[in-house]
Amino acid sequence: MDIFFDKAEARFGERVVLEPVSLRLTQRRIGIVGLNGSGKTTFSRMINGLVQPAAGRVLTNGCDTAKDGARVRAMVGYIFQNPANQIVLPLIRDDIALGLQSRRLGKAERDTAVMAALDRVGAAHLADRRAHELSGGEVQLAALASVLVTAPGIVIMDEPTNQLDLRNRNLVARTIGALAEDVIVISHDLPLLADFERVLLFHEGRLVHDGAADETLARYRALAT
Ligand SMILES: Nc1ncnc2c1ncn2[C@@H]1O[C@H](COP(=O)(O)OP(=O)(O)OP(=O)(O)O)[C@@H](O)[C@H]1O
Numbered sequence: 001m002d003i004f005f006d007k008a009e010a011r012f013g014e015r016v017v018l019e020p021v022s023l024r025l026t027q028r029r030i031g032i033v034g035l036n037g038s039g040k041t042t043f044s045r046m047i048n049g050l051v052q053p054a055a056g057r058v059l060t061n062g063c064d065t066a067k068d069g070a071r072v073r074a075m076v077g078y079i080f081q082n083p084a085n086q087i088v089l090p091l092i093r094d095d096i097a098l099g100l101q102s103r104r105l106g107k108a109e110r111d112t113a114v115m116a117a118l119d120r121v122g123a124a125h126l127a128d129r130r131a132h133e134l135s136g137g138e139v140q141l142a143a144l145a146s147v148l149v150t151a152p153g154i155v156i157m158d159e160p161t162n163q164l165d166l167r168n169r170n171l172v173a174r175t176i177g178a179l180a181e182d183v184i185v186i187s188h189d190l191p192l193l194a195d196f197e198r199v200l201l202f203h204e205g206r207l208v209h210d211g212a213a214d215e216t217l218a219r220y221r222a223l224a225t
């Protein structure tokens with residue numbers, strides 16, 4: 001990935017929620033930590049253009065998120081803090097197939113792609129399940145499959161292990177670890193980020209630390225006490 005923040009700032013109305021950030025992200029595994037309300041989700045949404053900079057620019061793989069939103073969103077898959085909200089069709093296989101609509105595939109090809117995406121996250125058994133029946137861990141995997149089917153290159157996950165029991169947490173953590181895509185993970189689950197190449201710490205709307213995982217996580221622990 002190549003994500004470039006050039007003095008990019010976020011505001012909601014008059015309120016600055018993210019002070020200008022300048023950095024370049026090129027690693028394959030990037031973590032984001034910080035207290036509730038510190039700006040993590042806002043920062044991550046700027047990467048795929050869901051939040052536009054009020055000042056400065058964000059270039060994702062060279063594309064300006066303010067000018068080329070559709071291209072940016074095709075390159076960056078985003079799994080929301082509440083992934084249940086992004087599953088729109090009742091049947092999981094139909095929901096995942098939605099991501100393939102623009103490709104004009106035949107039914108057989110589409111089914112194959114859907115099953116391949118589910119297989120990649122170890123969730124082929126969910127294909128014919130109904131979204132509202134799934135457990136939290138299953139929803140997370142189904143949402144990941146529906147993002148992967150579009151072949152995004154970069155995947156952002158906002159608190160993917162939140163509310164999962166230990167078994168599902170470990171399953172999701174292993175699945176993330178095995179992804180070939182570049183990943184950006186926001187989490188309060190610090191062990192999940194321990195082996196990431198780079199971790200960013202946000203505090204009160206500012207990027208306050210950017211470094212190796214052990215260093216940033218130690219800073220975060222100190223700040224939270
Ligand atoms: N759509 C919005 N409109 C107005 N204010 C918003 C909006 N989204 C976020 N904010 C504000 O921006 C600030 C940063 O929010 P953000 O969601 O980025 O925090 P976060 O670090 O992801 O928090 P959490 O750990 O609770 O998910 C908060 O004060 C929040 O209230």
Ligand SMILES: [Mg+2]
Pocket residue numbers: 040041042081158
């Ligand atoms: Mg958040």
